[in-house]
Amino acid sequence: MSDYAVARLDEIDELNDGREPWRPVRHHFGITSFGINTWTAKEAGDRIINEHDESDDADQQEELYFVQEGRARFEIDGDQVDAPAGTFVFVRPAAKRTAFAEEPGTTIIAIGATPGRPFEVFGWEAWSQLRPLYDAGEYAEAADRGREVIAANPEYAGVAYNVACAESLAGRKEDALEHLRSAVEKSDRLRRLAADDSDFDPIREDPAFKELVG
Numbered sequence: 001m002s003d004y005a006v007a008r009l010d011e012i013d014e015l016n017d018g019r020e021p022w023r024p025v026r027h028h029f030g031i032t033s034f035g036i037n038t039w040t041a042k043e044a045g046d047r048i049i050n051e052h053d054e055s056d057d058a059d060q061q062e063e064l065y066f067v068q069e070g071r072a073r074f075e076i077d078g079d080q081v082d083a084p085a086g087t088f089v090f091v092r093p094a095a096k097r098t099a100f101a102e103e104p105g106t107t108i109i110a111i112g113a114t115p116g117r118p119f120e121v122f123g124w125e126a127w128s129q130l131r132p133l134y135d136a137g138e139y140a141e142a143a144d145r146g147r148e149v150i151a152a153n154p155e156y157a158g159v160a161y162n163v164a165c166a167e168s169l170a171g172r173k174e175d176a177l178e179h180l181r182s183a184v185e186k187s188d189r190l191r192r193l194a195a196d197d198s199d200f201d202p203i204r205e206d207p208a209f210k211e212l213v214g
Contacts, residue, residue: 123156
């Protein structure tokens with residue numbers, strides 16, 4: 001295996017989870033020390049970065065955005081920030097942020113990590129294409145396709161966790177427990193998350209679930 005890799009932006013497959021088209025840069029290179037992805041707007045006025053903050057105790061990520069092409073308009077805690085190509089925008093965890101394209105083809109690079117904490121790779125990029133099935137309540141299909149994603153990416157604790165959620169909601173208790181066990185063995189953060197996650201209400205009273213989250 002080479003000690004370096006090279007790729008042009010357009011060589012990384014563009015994905016769409018129903019929100020903004022994006023490219024999974026971190027996943028493409030197998031980066032494990034920080035998160036990095038790009039988002040591209042097709043038309044002026046398109047939202048590029050979904051509205052969110054990173055204030056949850058489990059996140060607390062600092063995020064750095066770089067406008068690689070076009071022009072963006074950031075909204076950060078109610079402030080408007082004009083960001084033409086070549087602009088960096090740094091946002092601390094508690095700030096609510098979103099961004100819109102001012103020109104077609106505007107592309108933003110986003111980099112994030114949590115200060116003082118080792119970066120955990122959860123694999124949300126690999127799960128993202130199944131999220132619309134989950135949101136639509138197609139839990140059995142999301143679980144079935146999720147098992148294929150796990151087989152291709154066994155290192156991703158977050159994929160196993162999300163598959164367990166779908167299996168719990170689909171009434172597949174034993175499968176849900178199996179994948180939840182795999183997830184929490186990789187990440188104590190997911191163990192804590194599962195304890196209060198309503199997706200596991202169907203199996204919450206099962207002794208095996210209580211043992212996993214206890």
